Amino acid sequence: MSDIMTAKDLSLWYDKTQALKNVNITIPEKSITAFIGPSGCGKSTFLKTLNRMNDLIPSVKIIGEVCYNGQNIYDNSVDVNELRREIGMVFQKPNPFPMSIYDNIAYGPRTHGIKSKVKLDEIVEQSLRDAAIWDEVKDRLKKNALGMSGGQQQRLCIARALAVKPKILLMDEPTSALDPISTSRIEELAIELKKSYTIVIVTHNMQQAVRISDNTAFFLLGELIEYGETEKLFSQPTDKRTEDYITGRFG
Amino acid sequence: MLSKKRKAYIGGMKAAMYISTGLTATLVIFLVAYVFIKGIPHISWELLSTKPSYISGNIGILPDILNTLYIVLSTLIFVIPLGVGAAIYLTEYAKNKRLVSVIEYAAETLSGIPSIIYGLVGMLFFCQFLGFKTSLLAGSLTLVIMNLPTVMRTTQESLKTVPQSYRDGAFGLGAGKWRVIRTVVLPGCVDGVITGCILSIGRILGESAALLFTAGFAHALNGIFEGLTSPGASLTVALYVYAKEQGEFGVAFAIAAILMILTLLINLSATLVSRYFAKKREL
Amino acid sequence: MKKNKMIERAIHGVFLILGLLTFGCVLLITIYLVISGIPAITEIGLFDFLFGTKWASTADEPSYGILPFILTSIYGTAGAILLGVPIGFFAAVYLSKLANPKVKAFMEGAVSLLAGIPSVVYGLVGMLVLVPAVREIFNIPDGASLFSAIIVLAIMILPSIIKVSMTALEAVPKEYEDASLALGATPVETYFRVSVPAAKSGIAAAVVLGVGRAIGEAMAVMMVSGNVPNMPSLFQSVRFLTTAVASEMSYSSGLQQQALFSIALVLFLFIMLINATLNFFLKKEKD
Numbered sequence: 001m002s003d004i005m006t007a008k009d010l011s012l013w014y015d016k017t018q019a020l021k022n023v024n025i026t027i028p029e030k031s032i033t034a035f036i037g038p039s040g041c042g043k044s045t046f047l048k049t050l051n052r053m054n055d056l057i058p059s060v061k062i063i064g065e066v067c068y069n070g071q072n073i074y075d076n077s078v079d080v081n082e083l084r085r086e087i088g089m090v091f092q093k094p095n096p097f098p099m100s101i102y103d104n105i106a107y108g109p110r111t112h113g114i115k116s117k118v119k120l121d122e123i124v125e126q127s128l129r130d131a132a133i134w135d136e137v138k139d140r141l142k143k144n145a146l147g148m149s150g151g152q153q154q155r156l157c158i159a160r161a162l163a164v165k166p167k168i169l170l171m172d173e174p175t176s177a178l179d180p181i182s183t184s185r186i187e188e189l190a191i192e193l194k195k196s197y198t199i200v201i202v203t204h205n206m207q208q209a210v211r212i213s214d215n216t217a218f219f220l221l222g223e224l225i226e227y228g229e230t231e232k233l234f235s236q237p238t239d240k241r242t243e244d245y246i247t248g249r250f251g
Numbered sequence: 252m253l254s255k256k257r258k259a260y261i262g263g264m265k266a267a268m269y270i271s272t273g274l275t276a277t278l279v280i281f282l283v284a285y286v287f288i289k290g291i292p293h294i295s296w297e298l299l300s301t302k303p304s305y306i307s308g309n310i311g312i313l314p315d316i317l318n319t320l321y322i323v324l325s326t327l328i329f330v331i332p333l334g335v336g337a338a339i340y341l342t343e344y345a346k347n348k349r350l351v352s353v354i355e356y357a358a359e360t361l362s363g364i365p366s367i368i369y370g371l372v373g374m375l376f377f378c379q380f381l382g383f384k385t386s387l388l389a390g391s392l393t394l395v396i397m398n399l400p401t402v403m404r405t406t407q408e409s410l411k412t413v414p415q416s417y418r419d420g421a422f423g424l425g426a427g428k429w430r431v432i433r434t435v436v437l438p439g440c441v442d443g444v445i446t447g448c449i450l451s452i453g454r455i456l457g458e459s460a461a462l463l464f465t466a467g468f469a470h471a472l473n474g475i476f477e478g479l480t481s482p483g484a485s486l487t488v489a490l491y492v493y494a495k496e497q498g499e500f501g502v503a504f505a506i507a508a509i510l511m512i513l514t515l516l517i518n519l520s521a522t523l524v525s526r527y528f529a530k531k532r533e534l
Numbered sequence: 535m536k537k538n539k540m541i542e543r544a545i546h547g548v549f550l551i552l553g554l555l556t557f558g559c560v561l562l563i564t565i566y567l568v569i570s571g572i573p574a575i576t577e578i579g580l581f582d583f584l585f586g587t588k589w590a591s592t593a594d595e596p597s598y599g600i601l602p603f604i605l606t607s608i609y610g611t612a613g614a615i616l617l618g619v620p621i622g623f624f625a626a627v628y629l630s631k632l633a634n635p636k637v638k639a640f641m642e643g644a645v646s647l648l649a650g651i652p653s654v655v656y657g658l659v660g661m662l663v664l665v666p667a668v669r670e671i672f673n674i675p676d677g678a679s680l681f682s683a684i685i686v687l688a689i690m691i692l693p694s695i696i697k698v699s700m701t702a703l704e705a706v707p708k709e710y711e712d713a714s715l716a717l718g719a720t721p722v723e724t725y726f727r728v729s730v731p732a733a734k735s736g737i738a739a740a741v742v743l744g745v746g747r748a749i750g751e752a753m754a755v756m757m758v759s760g761n762v763p764n765m766p767s768l769f770q771s772v773r774f775l776t777t778a779v780a781s782e783m784s785y786s787s788g789l790q791q792q793a794l795f796s797i798a799l800v801l802f803l804f805i806m807l808i809n810a811t812l813n814f815f816l817k818k819e820k821d
Contacts (some may be wrong), residue, residue: 053716081253085718095709097730108717111727113254157713164717253720261722264624268632271624272641273697277646278689282651333555339551346544356813357557363809364563364802365750367776371783371798372566396559403556425537428543457652460752460776464783487654489752494658495757507655510537514650518643 004029004168004198005050010064012045012054019045021222022064027215032190032199034230036206037222038245041219043202044092047170050200051087052080068168085112088161092173094153095159096145101137106144108164123163131159132189149169151182158189162197169193171201175208188213206246210234218242258484283511293501302472304461310493310502314470318387318483321475322466323455325391326398327448333395334402335437335444341403343432358400366461369397373465385482386397390466394455409443410436412532442528453517456510459487468492484511486510516527564802571799574598574792583796589763589781591790598793600778600800606766607775607804610680610755611748614687619741621688622695626740629696630703631725649693657757660686665758672769678760680772686754691744698743702736702819703729704705739815748799749763752776775801 005027012020020042027033035043048054049066052073055088064074073083085108096104105124114120124141128134133155137148145156154174161169175183190199190212203209209216210230217227218239226233226242237243253261301311337354345351373393374385383389413436421431467482470489484492486506494503575583577599586599629638661678664685669677706729714724730737752774760771761781773781778802779794786794 051716053712056712056715079253081718081720083718084716089716090712091709091712091716093709095707095713097710097713097728107714107727108719111714111719112258112721113256160713161717215682257720257723261720264722264726267620267624268628271638272619272628272633274621275625275648275692276641276644278692279648282655282659283647285663286655296686303551326646333552336549336552337555339547344549344687345553354553354557357560359813360560360806361556363746363750363805363812365746365752365776365805367750367779368563368567368750368802368805371779371795372563374783375566375570376562396563399556399559427542429542457650459652459654460746463780487652490652490654490658491757493751494654494661500658500662503658507658510652510655514647514652518646521646522643 034209037219088166293505335446338406405447413439613684618688626699657754702733733760
């Protein structure tokens with residue numbers, strides 16, 4: 001498996017508070033990488049540096065490099081919009097647009113210039129199938145997406161992210177707002193998706209990391225403490241702090 | 252890189268936004284500058300302190316200034332208790348949701364009715380039916396109806412910020428409803444009343460169509476009680492008459508400049524007041 | 535004890551009356567307009583009144599057709615909306631989403647000022663700047679025309695449109711915008727394709743509010759439209775529903791005055807319709 005993303009000495013400040021300290025990590029292609037750690041440890045912040053969503057906050061300062069396919073994404077020549085097309089994101093709270101299911105999925109492709117109805121129909125169906133929600137919604141594609149259940153909304157958001165054919169899917173605690181049944185459906189979906197996509201998932205749920213991820217990174221106070229194969233990290237952590245965290249001593 | 256089509260779309264939208272915002276800004280700056288340049292040279296102590304006389308050909312706007320002041324004062328005196336009372340009924344007494352929504356819809360409707368219609372009904376009701384004739388008082392009462400929704404709404408907003416626990420606390424001490432309202436609820440709505448006053452003053456100063464047939468166009472110099480029962484032009488009505496009927500554009504622009512300065516002052520105080528109350532609430 | 539209860543009940547009654555005051559006022563206005571507006575309509579005939587094209591109230595054989603006023607009000611409002619809404623809309627998007635805080639603060643002040651300027655001041659500046667300019671540019675005998683009125687109305691509705699649209703746009707959840715950006719849309723694309731549709735009932739309410747303002751404006755329009763009861767045409771002097779009432783009220787009597795009340799009734803019905811529409815959009819925005 002080759003590496004698709006690498007962060008080198010990445011540090012990040014909000015105004016004067018340092019939120020990330022010299023993070024170094026490599027993320028392998030077509031696998032699931034989980035970021036765990038107590039809240040406020042920087043795992044979500046780090047996830048957002050991977051598709052430059054932090055650029056939107058004016059007071060943020062970032063130094064270091066994030067390389068995607070060998071290219072530093074913080075380089076001036078990089079087109080942020082193209083980058084975000086290739087590195088999709090699914091948010092903590094399901095956030096479908098207040099439009100029809102169809103228009104939600106078609107939004108991305110339309111933005112990137114696809115106008116043909118036939119093509120859009122095809123993309124919509126394929127994305128919804130890939131997100132395992134096609135059968136539930138195929139008869140009400142023109143209905144408003146806000147009428148769906150929370151779990152369905154989140155899978156719709158995944159389908160929407162898939163519709164622009166990304167290479168990587170960043171998921172920021174995608175199941176924290178969902179019930180257990182919806183959660184397990186999203187988890188199954190993630191495992192299915194890693195055949196064709198690279199997935200990075202932030203989770204506060206350690207069982208979830210164990211169930212679905214190949215590699216796990218443990219963050220604490222803005223530092224990457226330990227990173228390795230999930231099985232190994234949870235069975236024989238090398239760092240005392242990791243051990244304390246996974247055995248439930250804090251967080 | 253972005254496709255040509257997307258770039259064109261983004262460029263087009265940006266251009267539309269800059270042009271629209273720029274146009275709005277230019278318009279405001281032009282209006283203010285034009286009115287000041289044309290009006291301020293005509294403002295003199297003599298203009299402000301005398302009354303017009305056909306015999307000497309003098310034009311003075313003191314009566315109009317005083318009339319405006321009388322109208323503002325008498326309108327506020329009526330509208331504040333009425334508006335505050337209505338708001339208290341809605342937030343403290345009303346239990347029937349349908350009744351509340353009917354009242355709120357009525358307030359909404361009142362604020363949508365054009366001033367010319369207020370003028371007409373004011374003329375029919377206050378001047379003719381109640382026999383006030385064309386007078387400042389009839390004009391004020393017409394404006395009371397116009398401004399009632401404003402005072403009611405701002406008071407309602409501020410009453411909503413009075414914590415329920417204060418009321419519960421007072422009730423828990425055995426206070427009756429009226430006592431609770433007097434001691435706990437009313438002090439909490441001061442900021443809403445002040446905001447409502449400022450907004451109303453702005454609206455009264457700018458009003459003309461509703462006053463034309465209720466308060467009339469006279470320029471006589473009167474004290475407040477005499478003034479209220481006799482007809483008189485407000486500054487806006489005087490502006491209209493001088494510009495449209497008499498072609499005295501210098502005087503008209505002088506009045507316009509005065510009105511513009513007053514509008515600026517009112518907007519400024521509205522901003523300051525809302526900032527002050529926001530800060531107070533944070534503490 | 536009993537006395538206390540009585541007092542409480544009396545106070546409750548007083549507040550109830552105050553609460554019902556707004557409703558009472560609406561009722562009063564409606565009743566007065568209907569009672570005073572109906573007689574002229576029955577005497578002239580509803581059809582002749584509404585669809586008559588000739589208004590000659592002071593002629594030897596008076597004619598009371600208000601179609602010119604109705605159409606002028608509709609065309610004038612439509613024109614003002616056509617001109618004012620795009621400008622207000624784009625400015626609102628810019629100010630609520632893109633403008634830096636200093637520009638935004640300045641423009642908010644400017645827009646409030648625009649809203650606070652009395653209509654007679656608009657009329658005065660329109661009379662002395664716009665009307666002569668229109669006469670020169672379009673080479674017509676009198677610049678006081680529907681066109682001048684449309685421009686003044688467009689300016690006067692700008693603040694309502696900008697303010698109400700901004701409020702709606704600022705209420706759009708940031709999550710929607712994040713999702714769009716994460717799909718590779720640029721900020722500008724995001725604001726127009728996600729934020730604007732999400733705020734569409736609020737923006738619709740802004741437009742309806744503008745319609746109400748435009749159709750109800752009297753003084754400014756009176757000063758720039760020439761005030762002649764022609765059938766509407768862009769570069770001719772025209773008379774609106776509002777100015778029809780205002781211009782003849784002070785010297786009217788008998789059937790002529792009653793006809794003016796009927797015009798006010800027609801205007802009032804338009805306004806009630808607009809209010810109902812506005813309320814519909816505001817409710818939708820709340821949900």
